[in-house]
Amino acid sequence: xxxxxxxxxxxxxxxxxxxxxxxxxxxxxxxxxxxxxxxxxxxxxxxxxxxxxxxxxxxxxxxxxxxxxxxxxxxxxxxxxxxxxxxxxxxxxxxxxxxxxxxxxxxxxxxxxxxxxxxxxxxxxxxxxxxxxxxxxxxxxxxxxxxxxxxxxxxxxxxxxxxx
Amino acid sequence: xxxxxxxxxxxxxxxxxxxxxxxxxxxxxxxxxxxxxxxxxxxxxxxxxxxxxxxxxxxxxxxxxxxxxxxxxxxxxxxxxxxxxxxxxxxxxxxxxxxxxxxxxxxxxxxxxxxxxxxxxxxxxxxxxxxxxxxxxxxxxxxxxxxxxxxxxxxxxxxxxxxxxxxxxxxxxxxxxxxxxxxxxxxxxxxxxxxxxxxxxxxxxxxxxxxxxxxxxxxxxxxxxxxxxxxxxxxxxxxxxxxxxxxxxxx
Numbered sequence: 068x069x070x071x072x073x074x075x076x077x078x079x080x081x082x083x084x085x086x087x088x089x090x091x092x093x094x095x096x097x098x099x100x101x102x103x104x105x106x107x108x109x110x111x112x113x114x115x116x117x118x119x120x121x122x123x124x125x126x127x128x129x130x131x132x133x134x135x136x137x138x139x140x141x142x143x144x145x146x147x148x149x150x151x152x153x154x155x156x157x158x159x160x161x162x163x164x165x166x167x168x169x170x171x172x173x174x175x176x177x178x179x180x181x182x183x184x185x186x187x188x189x190x191x192x193x194x195x196x197x198x199x200x201x202x203x204x205x206x207x208x209x210x211x212x213x214x215x216x217x218x219x220x221x222x223x224x225x226x227x228x229x230x231x
Numbered sequence: 232x233x234x235x236x237x238x239x240x241x242x243x244x245x246x247x248x249x250x251x252x253x254x255x256x257x258x259x260x261x262x263x264x265x266x267x268x269x270x271x272x273x274x275x276x277x278x279x280x281x282x283x284x285x286x287x288x289x290x291x292x293x294x295x296x297x298x299x300x301x302x303x304x305x306x307x308x309x310x311x312x313x314x315x316x317x318x319x320x321x322x323x324x325x326x327x328x329x330x331x332x333x334x335x336x337x338x339x340x341x342x343x344x345x346x347x348x349x350x351x352x353x354x355x356x357x358x359x360x361x362x363x364x365x366x367x368x369x370x371x372x373x374x375x376x377x378x379x380x381x382x383x384x385x386x387x388x389x390x391x392x393x394x395x396x397x398x399x400x401x402x403x404x405x406x407x408x409x410x411x412x413x414x415x416x417x418x419x420x421x422x423x424x425x426x427x428x429x430x431x432x433x434x435x436x437x438x439x440x441x442x443x444x445x446x447x448x449x450x451x452x453x454x455x456x457x458x459x460x461x462x463x464x465x466x467x468x469x470x471x472x473x474x475x476x477x478x479x480x481x482x
Contacts, residue, residue: 069246070347070415077247080259082353085267085344089328089354092271096327097320100278104300107285107293114287 199223241422245346245415263344270331270344299327303468310472314479321361322475325354326468333414333460337453345463346414348407355403358471362402366478377481406470413463417456424449 072078200223207214249256250265277299281292289297303323307315329345336343344350366374378395379388424445431442 068242070349070411073349075247077249077259077261078349081247081261081263081347082349084260084264085350085353088264088267088271089324089357092274092328093320093324095271095275096278096324100275100282101300101320101323103282103285104278104296107282108297108300110285111287 196223196227199227239423239426241419241426244342244418244422262342263347263350266332266335266342266344267328270328270335273335274327274331299323306469306472307475310469311476311479315472315475318361318365318475322468322471325358325471326464329354329410329467330461330464333464334457336414336418337456337460343414343418345410346418348411351407351411352403354467355406358406358474359403362474362478365475366481369479370481373481377477402470402474406467410463410467413459417452417459421449421452421456424452 069075200220203219203223204216207219247261247263249260250262251260254260277292278296281296284290284293286293300323303326304319307319307322311318332343332345335341336346366377378392378399380391383391427445428442428449431438431445434441
């Protein structure tokens with residue numbers, strides 16, 4: 068087996084060259100190649116982390132905007148409901164006021180009409196006494212009954228008053 | 232192991248020879264070293280040229296370079312912890328050097344430098360010296376407590392201490408023999424079955440038909456050897472990580 072032929076002088080020189088080449092490879096990798104790889108990997112990791120942060124921020128901003136929108140919608144809705152309620156109340160008040168005004172006018176007219184009716188009735192009642200008196204005197208005159216005018220008037224008043 | 236006299240010569244592939252003409256002969260620069268240079272060049276090319284784009288989204292070559300980096304980085308982090316970062320360049324160099332040596336050896340006419348026990352043992356000794364120096368530098372004389380676990384009954388010391396010392400000293404041996412034996416076995420098998428193909432092919436009319444069988448075996452073996460090449464580099468690296476863990480944490 069050539070591997071076990073340790074008398075071969077190439078065996079030792081091979082190992083010396085091995086150490087030289089291995090050491091050189093170690094030196095080059097350690098000082099030039101590997102730091103470059105590490106830099107690229109770190110850069111990528113940092114970029115990914117930054118992108119993730121940005122995405123997280125964007126998500127938070129979106130959620131905040133959504134909440135704001137929801138709050139604004141709720142505020143607008145409650146405002147609209149308040150406006151509707153106040154409009155209804157205003158309209159109701161107006162309608163009530165108008166109705167009251169009309170009622171007042173009608174009441175006044177009714178009262179006026181009633182007073183007119185009352186005056187007419189009073190005047191009619193007054194006329195009725197005179198008619199009754201005239202009629203009584205006329206009837207007494209036909210009957211040739213002579214009665215003092217005052218007594219006749221009192222009697223007519225009594226009769227009229229008795230009926231109210 | 233050379234079966235049937237001169238017919239099957241599976242071992243000459245491991246013979247050392249010099250390269251680069253008289254200059255190489257003068258300084259003892261062997262084929263083995265040439266392949267180390269090629270492997271080192273390929274590793275440096277992969278890690279420097281492959282990473283040249285420095286792309287945010289890596290291309291093919293950059294992905295390979297980054298995967299290799301991440302593979303060893305994760306391994307060290309899992310086995311040793313954050314303190315293992317200091318040893319990353321060493322473990323990475325070791326892993327890539329063995330992996331590329333194993334893979335390079337699968338090419339025709341290539342020399343498999345990891346098939347030499349002297350080389351694997353040298354690499355294992357590098358690891359052994361490193362873990363011992365790290366353990367003593369970090370823990371001082373407490374390092375020797377490693378050979379006698381705390382809480383063990385004192386009367387067991389005459390048994391435990393020799394066993395622990397032998398197991399500690401056998402680390403570079405097992406590390407180097409595992410890699411060496413795997414590579415030698417694989418290459419001997421490839422060579423033996425390749426020789427069968429040639430021998431059967433020269434056997435007249437039926438020969439070429441029969442020679443398909445060892446050829447098929449060889450095709451399967453190459454695939455298997457690719458797996459072994461990666462696996463042995465992985466085993467060497469992960470055992471180094473485990474030893475480093477022991478050195479850093481002492482159990």
